Each structure stands twice: as structure tokens, then as C-alpha cells.
Amino acid sequence: MEWIKNGDLSYLEARKIGVDEAKQNTVKEIINEVKQRGDQALYDYTERFDGVKLTHLKVTKEQINEAYSRVSDDVVNVIKKAASNIRTFFEKQKPESWSYTNDEGTVLGQQITPLDAAGVYVPGGTAAYPSSVLMGAIPALVAGVKRIVLVSPPQKTGMVSDGVLVAANEIGIDEIYQVGGAHAIAALAYGTETIKPVDKIVGPGNIFVTLAKKEVFGDVAIDSLAGPSEIVILADETANSEWIASDLLSQAEHDPLAMAALITPSKEFGQAVEEALEKQLSDLPRQNIARQSIEQFGKIILVKDNDEGIDVINQMAPEHLEVVIKDAEEKVKQIKHAGAIFLGPYSPVPIGDYFAGPNHIIPTNGSATYSSPLSVESFVKQSSIIKYSREAILNNSQHIATFARYEGFEGHARAVENRLKEETD
Amino acid sequence: MEWIKNGDLSYLEARKIGVDEAKQNTVKEIINEVKQRGDQALYDYTERFDGVKLTHLKVTKEQINEAYSRVSDDVVNVIKKAASNIRTFFEKQKPESWSYTNDEGTVLGQQITPLDAAGVYVPGGTAAYPSSVLMGAIPALVAGVKRIVLVSPPQKTGMVSDGVLVAANEIGIDEIYQVGGAHAIAALAYGTETIKPVDKIVGPGNIFVTLAKKEVFGDVAIDSLAGPSEIVILADETANSEWIASDLLSQAEHDPLAMAALITPSKEFGQAVEEALEKQLSDLPRQNIARQSIEQFGKIILVKDNDEGIDVINQMAPEHLEVVIKDAEEKVKQIKHAGAIFLGPYSPVPIGDYFAGPNHIIPTNGSATYSSPLSVESFVKQSSIIKYSREAILNNSQHIATFARYEGFEGHARAVENRLKEETD
Incomplete structure (x- = not known):
């Protein structure tokens, strides 16, 4: 962990998505191919990028049954419980239509309607993210979106990961295509013989997926351009250094470009976290990834007091924020920019990644200054109502x-x- | 007006923003120049594109006073009244933070905060749009955005239009730059010596402005990619054909690419509107523009009944929709996609363009399927709150x-x- 005492946050620039013309051109070419050659382009790119020769694009009922046979009851159970929590939270978020009549008898208001069709991108490759299925699709379900389409690249096994298929099935989504990457985004945006286009595409992916989303934006809606994961923790000497260290590592293990920062007014506490982190790192299975992240972007930012800490947070606008200080609930009102705020000692970020209810698809790279976690509102729109008397x-x-x-x-x-x-x- | 009886809406494709690589490259070059040369690039482009040699970028108090001297009291008065109506509507729209505590003592919720800084683009050139100042900036004011920046190109007089300056001053906005086009968007996104960057850019502009907004999207937020104006009217024999004809023309006069369509179950009514429209067109000051629009995109779509009419509306997802039929208020609930819905005989679209309250910055080109009029929500964001027990x-x-x-x-x-x-x- 590098110590920062002068408040210099310029290191964050290195994490931004830079302009990469070569990648942009690749993505443009992929999109054009999908527009022109439809399904056949999807088969070709899947063979080229995923090393899988598909026989069909849409996941079959048999494949879903097969997936269940390989997922333990425990995991299915947890997926059910998580889905229920997530649904409960998003039900509270559902916006309602409203109108009012003024003195002259004029009616003004706002009618809320869901999108017709939404596409959820679920990353794949070597990993399996059933949680992303729940987080991407449940707000759309609650919003009332009739057609929800899932796309996810096949793994080396030739199939979308078992957990993804089980999670989708548990929440009643059966339009799933075993295709990922920029070509999947193009298919969702413009349609092919097999995949009908959608109105909005959500969910994080790799850099090609992100560039493709930017490219199709305007022809369809997208959520946001996702970057690597981030955690910022404001903690003082009232916090438990072991716990805080493990929370920092839980983000660092995501990605070498993940960012984990501790902001603290206490040098002693910072040192204790640093020590605990080093110890915990040594037997972490993904220590190789976590170590790269910590070396590049692991920082301890020493501040005068918690108020100055909050100023730093507002400059960073982190994706995930933990506030583990005295009077955390009072102080949180001063926080202007943060995607998800975890309060108090019993709220490590992973409870939000999987289980608590609020979304884990959250703005990264400082974009919490202007955008929000994926929500029911992401899947509805307003029509103004004007009736003059x-x-x-x-x-x-x-x-x-x-x-x-x-x-x-x-x-x-x-x-x-x-x-x-x-x-x- | 061309009659359509088979429900073929393919003519709408011709209105979409196509890919124009030459214009895209021009815009990319402009953005790079502004990034690299800052203010000087703004001066140069203003001279080149607007034919104005500026001595300073920020509009001065003297220029605003000068503008007042040329705007009649009547107009100032109407601006005040409109601003008050618009503010009243948007106050009702303001979202509130919320949270709840579950059985286990877990607190979950959502904290709403405004953006720090927003930029409003107001088109200029030969015309003056004070209404766009009100519609772009008032929702941001209501949201609580601290810094609201206006950009608008100078007219041939060398100054931003008087009405724009007066409208801005009336609602308390004093950070105004006399610069427009793609270079103004670049300045708002990346900053120059004089113009600090903002978090979000809203407001419609010409094709270069629109392409620039798409280009900077991801580094800052934008509202939507605006296209030419649209009106669709569903009217049956209970409507007044003279009134409906004038409503169609009020959109057609905007732009040769504007789209005006009447959907009606009554052939007689359609013929009456057609006749009235031709008569009214003949002495309209902007008849040249209106006629081009009507010739290209003026359609009468004959339907079996009002329900079929609503199906057609949902396929078109128009920016502006008038519903002038029996039981309009009941039927409106079947409308899934429309930016702003004007109900009944006394609600011509211009009441919404200027005065009623709801925004006139509304999704075009079918994007009402997935997006909303500019709103207070466009200027706030949510932070999830999670406090586990x-x-x-x-x-x-x-x-x-x-x-x-x-x-x-x-x-x-x-x-x-x-x-x-x-x-x-």
C-alpha cells in the first residue's frame, strides 16, 4: 500500500478507459459484420474468440437441465434467497405515474411505462457470474419489461456457465443466447435472424463489450460504460483493522486494475490495516491478481479528520464506499458522490455484491458524479401528460x-x- | 399529405441519424483541437463557423443589460410566467431519498444527490430560443445543481441572442459562454482555460453538436441524441379539423425534416384536415420549410378504429403526441411509447413548447421507446445505502x-x- 498524505489523486487517471483506436476499429468492424451477416457472423466470432463451434445460438431447455445437474442445492438455494432480497429492494424503488389538476382545470403529469425489451450482458469466459444475472435482470422484471434477453459467452466446455443458466431459470428468463463479446452487443442492438433487437443493453463486460456499447449508444440505450472494480473505505480507529484489510482485498482480487483505497485520520490504524492486509494476502487464492491491484492502486490516504476524508471521497466518487467511523449514519449525508455506500462494521461490500438487495452494477471511474446504480428506473421511461382546459x-x-x-x-x-x-x- | 392505409411505417427510417464518417471525423478533430489548444481553439472555430471574431468567451453583465434593452416587456413577462409554470411542474417531480429497516435491523435505501455541474446547450445561429434556456436549466435548478453553465453560439450581431440572455438572467444563471457547435461541447466535456468542465451536457443542437455529444459520452453524461421535431395526432370525427391542421403545421414549420402525421379512423375527417392544412399553409410565413416537411413526412394514416391507432402510435414512439378522440383520458393508458402526450381539444403542442410546465426537450426518432423527456431525474443520481446489522x-x-x-x-x-x-x- 502506498501512503498518500498530500491529497494527490492524480493516480486515478491511469485507470480511465483511454482512447484506443485499434480496438475501436475492431469493434466497428465486428458490428458491421453482424449487421451484414447476422447469425453467421455470431457463429464465426464465437469460434474465433471463444474457441467454440456452436451448433445453435439459443440455449435449450436441455442445456438448462444439464446445468442444474452440476450445481449444488446449496448454491441453488442461495441464488433463490438472493433473488428474493434483490426483488424486495427493487419493488420499493418502482416509480409511479402521477398527475395533478391546477386551478384552471389543467391536468399535468407523468405516465411511467416499461421498456418493451432489454438485453442483459453477463460476462463469462473462465468465470461464472450468476449474481450478474440477478442484478441485471431483476430490476427489469420489476419494471415490467416483457422481453428480457440474456447473452453470455460460452465457456471452453462449449456452454454458458451452469450458474448463469440456473440463475436465469430461477427468475424465469428463458431467452438466453450463448454468445458474448462485441458481436453479442451488435446482435442485441441491430438484431440477427435469431436474435430480435432490444431497446436497451445493460451489464458489464470486457473492454470490447464496453466499446461496443458506446458505439451502439444512440441506436439503442445502454446503462453505463463499466470499468474495473473499486473500493474506498473511510475508517477511523473505531474500526477493526483485520476486517477492513479483508474488505480491501475483496475488491483487489477482482482485477489487476481494481482500486482499493483506505482513507483514515489515524496513522496507527492505517499501519495496522497495512500489516493485516499483507498477512491476509499471503494465503489468498487469487493473491497474484490482488497483489498487482494493491501495488498499482492500493493507497492509504491520511487525512486530518473524517470531514476531510469525506472531501476526498467526493473527489473520488468511488463505485463502492465503506464508512466505518463514529457517527457513520450522520456523516453519510455529506457524501455527494458514491455508487453504493456500506455503513458500519457489519457491512462488507460482498454482502452487496451478492445478497443484500441493491445493485452491484454501479458506476465506476468517477462516473458516480453523474450516474446511478442500475435500477428499476433504468428500465422505465416517462411520458409527460398535458391536458389544457x-x-x-x-x-x-x-x-x-x-x-x-x-x-x-x-x-x-x-x-x-x-x-x-x-x-x- | 400522403395517405397510408397499410400501416407501413418504413418511411420513418429516412429520418434517422445515419452514420456519416466525414462529419464524425470533423467532430473528432474539433474535439482534439479544443483538448489541446483550449480557449484559442474556441476563438478560431467561432470565427470560422459563426463568422464572429470574439474578444472574450464569457458573456458580461453589460451584454445582458444590452440584451434587456432590446427585448419588450411583454416578452420578459411571458418568460417569467413560463419559468414559473415550468418550475412548478418540476418541483413535483423531485425524487426523495428513502430507506427502510428490515426485521434483522438491516437498513437499505437510496440517497439522492444532485450533479455538481451541468452544461446546457442552447441552439442559436439565425434563431433565438429562450424557451430552450428555461427547459434545459430549470430542471437542473430544481434538482439542486450548484453550477449551471449555458453555451450558445453568437449570432451575426456578434452576440448570443437577446432572448437567451434575458431568459438565463431571469432564472439566475450567469455563467454563459458565447460559443456553440461541437467545440462548445468539447469545452464543456474537457474544459479550457476559461470554461471548467461539467458532469453532464444537455440540450439539442445541430448534427455536429449531436455527434459531439455522442463522442464525449462516457467521459461526461449527456441527455440524448436529438433529431428533428415530430408530431403524431390521433384524432377522430369528434375533433376540429382546422385545429388539427394547424397543430400539424406547427411542427412542420420547424424543419424540412420534421415529421407530422395524422392517425384517424375517419376518412372524411382526414380529408377535412388535408384541405384545411393546404389552406393554412398558403399564408404561413415559414411555408417553405413547412411544405418540405409535409411533402416528405406528412402522412395521414387511416386506421380501423382508435385502438388500432394506438397500436400505430406505439410503433412510432413519437416525440409529441396529441390524442383528440372520445375517451382520450381513458385511452391514454394504452399508450406505451410517446415523449409528451397532449390530451383533448385544448392542448395544442405549442402550449407545451413554451408554457405548460413539462419539458419540450423530448426523445425523438423513436427513442421514446427507451428514454424520457429531460427531467429533474436527469440531474440527480442515486447512491445505494446498505447498513447490515x-x-x-x-x-x-x-x-x-x-x-x-x-x-x-x-x-x-x-x-x-x-x-x-x-x-x-
Whole structure:
């Protein structure tokens, strides 16, 4: 862990997604191929990138049954419990339509409707992320999206990972395609013979998936451009250094580019965490990855007091934030920018990764300054409702016509004034 | 107006923003220049594209006073009234933070915070759009955004349009830069010596502005990629054909690429509208523009009944929709995709363009299938709040650890299980 005492956060720049024209061009080419050659392009890219020769794109009922036979009851059970918690949280988040009537009898409001179709990208390759299925799809289910499509690359076995298939089946999603990468994004955006296009694509992926999402944005909606995982912990001497060390490592083990930072007003506490972390690191199965992350981006930021710590947090806008200080619940109101905030000693980030309810798909790389975790709102949209009364148009037509004429739109003014004619004729 | 009887909406494809590599490259070059040369690039591009040699970028208090001297009291008054209506509507939209505590004492919730800084693009050139100032900035003000920056290109006079400056001043916005186009978007995204960067850029502009917004997306947030204006009207024989004709023209006069369509179950009514429209067109000041729009995209879509009409609407997902039929308020619930819905005979779209309250910055080109009018929510974000209780971690640590280990993250499992150690030690 490197100690930072001067508040210099410039090291964070190195984690941003840079412009990589070569990769961008590759992604553009992949998208064009999928647009032009449809399914056949998906088969070809899957063979080339995943080393798998597919015989069909859509996962069959048999494949799902096969997956169940390899997943333990314990895991199926946990998936069920997690799904239930996640659903409970998102049910509370569901926005409602509203309207009001003003003195003139005008009705104004907002009608909420779900998207028709959403695509959830679930990363694959060597790992299996059933949790990403739950986090990506359940908010869409709660929003009322009728068609939810899952895409995930096949593993070396030739199949999407068992856990992903089980999680999808547990929440009732059966439109699953065994295809990943930029080509899967293109298929979701523009459609192929087999895969009908969707309105929005969500879920994190590798750099090619991220660049493809940026490329198709505007033709369809996307959630956000995900970067490697981050944890920032504000902890003072009231915290347990062993626990905090393990929380830092739980993010560092994700990715060599993951970022784990401790902000503390106590040098002694920081040293204790550093020591504990080194000890815990030595027998962590993924210590190779975690060590690279800690060496590059593992920082202990020493601050004057917790308030200064919160200032630093607001500059960083971390994906995951733990606040383990005296008066944590009071202090949290000063936090302006953080994706998910974990409060108090019993809230390590993994409870949110898997189980508590709120999403684990959270803005990274400082984008919590302007964006939110994936939510029910990500899958609905608003239509404004405007119903003017006769009284309202009589009272206001002149104002509206004046404004329209000032902007040079005589036709606008006339459309309003026409409503008065019947009155005077 | 062309009659469509077979429900073929393929003509809408011609209105989509196509890929134009030459323009994209121009925009990329402009963005790079602004990144590298800052203010000087802004001066150079303003001279080149707007034909104005600026002496400073930020609009001065003197320029605002000067603008007032040229705007009539009537117009200032209407701006005030419109601003008040818009603010009233958006106040109702403001989302609140919430949280709940479950049986185990776990607190889950969502903290709402505003963005720090937002940029509003206001189109300029030959026209003046004070209404766009109000619609772009007021939701940000209501959201609590501290720094709201306006950019708008100078007119041939060398100044941003008077109405824009007056509208900005009326709602208390004083950070205004007299710069537009793709270079203004680049300045807002990456900053220059004079213009500090913002977190989100909103507001419609020409094709270069739109492409620039797409290009900077991911480094900052943007609202949506705006296309030319649209109106779809579902009206039956209970509607007034003169009024409906003028409503169609009020969109057609915006732009040769604007789209105006009438959906009706009544051939007679459609013919009456067609006739009225032709008559009204003949003395419309912007008839040249309106006629191009009507010739290209003016359609009368004959349907079996109003329900079929609503099906067509849901396929079109129009920016503006008028529903002038029997039982309009009941039928509106069947509408899935439309940006703003105007109900009944006294609700011509211009009331919403200027005055009623809801936003006139609304998704175009079918993107109402997945996006919403600009809103207070466009300027806030959510942070998830998770505070587990000791009881909750005791009860659930095993589940969470099982899930983490299934995904191959031993460090995640240990972070949770460490919380139990103290209990058994």
C-alpha cells in the first residue's frame, strides 16, 4: 500500500478507459459484420474468440437441465434467497405515474411505462457470474419489461456457465443466447435472424463489450460504460483493522486494475490495516491478481479528520464506499458522490455484491458524479401528460402566442389562437 | 399529405441519424483541437463557423443589460410566467431519498444527490430560443445543481441572442459562454482555460453538436441524441379539423425534416384536415420549410378504429403526441411509447413548447421507446445505502460466502466470515 498524505489523486487517471483506436476499429468492424451477416457472423466470432463451434445460438431447455445437474442445492438455494432480497429492494424503488389538476382545470403529469425489451450482458469466459444475472435482470422484471434477453459467452466446455443458466431459470428468463463479446452487443442492438433487437443493453463486460456499447449508444440505450472494480473505505480507529484489510482485498482480487483505497485520520490504524492486509494476502487464492491491484492502486490516504476524508471521497466518487467511523449514519449525508455506500462494521461490500438487495452494477471511474446504480428506473421511461382546459387556453393563449412569435414560429402562435376562434365566431 | 392505409411505417427510417464518417471525423478533430489548444481553439472555430471574431468567451453583465434593452416587456413577462409554470411542474417531480429497516435491523435505501455541474446547450445561429434556456436549466435548478453553465453560439450581431440572455438572467444563471457547435461541447466535456468542465451536457443542437455529444459520452453524461421535431395526432370525427391542421403545421414549420402525421379512423375527417392544412399553409410565413416537411413526412394514416391507432402510435414512439378522440383520458393508458402526450381539444403542442410546465426537450426518432423527456431525474443520481446489522451478518454470512466461493472469490467470502471471528474468539 502506498501512503498518500498530500491529497494527490492524480493516480486515478491511469485507470480511465483511454482512447484506443485499434480496438475501436475492431469493434466497428465486428458490428458491421453482424449487421451484414447476422447469425453467421455470431457463429464465426464465437469460434474465433471463444474457441467454440456452436451448433445453435439459443440455449435449450436441455442445456438448462444439464446445468442444474452440476450445481449444488446449496448454491441453488442461495441464488433463490438472493433473488428474493434483490426483488424486495427493487419493488420499493418502482416509480409511479402521477398527475395533478391546477386551478384552471389543467391536468399535468407523468405516465411511467416499461421498456418493451432489454438485453442483459453477463460476462463469462473462465468465470461464472450468476449474481450478474440477478442484478441485471431483476430490476427489469420489476419494471415490467416483457422481453428480457440474456447473452453470455460460452465457456471452453462449449456452454454458458451452469450458474448463469440456473440463475436465469430461477427468475424465469428463458431467452438466453450463448454468445458474448462485441458481436453479442451488435446482435442485441441491430438484431440477427435469431436474435430480435432490444431497446436497451445493460451489464458489464470486457473492454470490447464496453466499446461496443458506446458505439451502439444512440441506436439503442445502454446503462453505463463499466470499468474495473473499486473500493474506498473511510475508517477511523473505531474500526477493526483485520476486517477492513479483508474488505480491501475483496475488491483487489477482482482485477489487476481494481482500486482499493483506505482513507483514515489515524496513522496507527492505517499501519495496522497495512500489516493485516499483507498477512491476509499471503494465503489468498487469487493473491497474484490482488497483489498487482494493491501495488498499482492500493493507497492509504491520511487525512486530518473524517470531514476531510469525506472531501476526498467526493473527489473520488468511488463505485463502492465503506464508512466505518463514529457517527457513520450522520456523516453519510455529506457524501455527494458514491455508487453504493456500506455503513458500519457489519457491512462488507460482498454482502452487496451478492445478497443484500441493491445493485452491484454501479458506476465506476468517477462516473458516480453523474450516474446511478442500475435500477428499476433504468428500465422505465416517462411520458409527460398535458391536458389544457378551455379556461387555461383562454387565459394563456396570448402569452403563448407572444412567446412563439418571439422565437419566429407563427404557425405555433396560430395553432393556439385557432382555439379561440370558435369562441368569437 | 400522403395517405397510408397499410400501416407501413418504413418511411420513418429516412429520418434517422445515419452514420456519416466525414462529419464524425470533423467532430473528432474539433474535439482534439479544443483538448489541446483550449480557449484559442474556441476563438478560431467561432470565427470560422459563426463568422464572429470574439474578444472574450464569457458573456458580461453589460451584454445582458444590452440584451434587456432590446427585448419588450411583454416578452420578459411571458418568460417569467413560463419559468414559473415550468418550475412548478418540476418541483413535483423531485425524487426523495428513502430507506427502510428490515426485521434483522438491516437498513437499505437510496440517497439522492444532485450533479455538481451541468452544461446546457442552447441552439442559436439565425434563431433565438429562450424557451430552450428555461427547459434545459430549470430542471437542473430544481434538482439542486450548484453550477449551471449555458453555451450558445453568437449570432451575426456578434452576440448570443437577446432572448437567451434575458431568459438565463431571469432564472439566475450567469455563467454563459458565447460559443456553440461541437467545440462548445468539447469545452464543456474537457474544459479550457476559461470554461471548467461539467458532469453532464444537455440540450439539442445541430448534427455536429449531436455527434459531439455522442463522442464525449462516457467521459461526461449527456441527455440524448436529438433529431428533428415530430408530431403524431390521433384524432377522430369528434375533433376540429382546422385545429388539427394547424397543430400539424406547427411542427412542420420547424424543419424540412420534421415529421407530422395524422392517425384517424375517419376518412372524411382526414380529408377535412388535408384541405384545411393546404389552406393554412398558403399564408404561413415559414411555408417553405413547412411544405418540405409535409411533402416528405406528412402522412395521414387511416386506421380501423382508435385502438388500432394506438397500436400505430406505439410503433412510432413519437416525440409529441396529441390524442383528440372520445375517451382520450381513458385511452391514454394504452399508450406505451410517446415523449409528451397532449390530451383533448385544448392542448395544442405549442402550449407545451413554451408554457405548460413539462419539458419540450423530448426523445425523438423513436427513442421514446427507451428514454424520457429531460427531467429533474436527469440531474440527480442515486447512491445505494446498505447498513447490515450484526444479526443480519450472523444469519446470512454462510449464504453470502457460498455464493462468493461459487463465483471463485475466496477473498469475498473471507471478508464476510471475518465478521464472525470476533464472535467465536
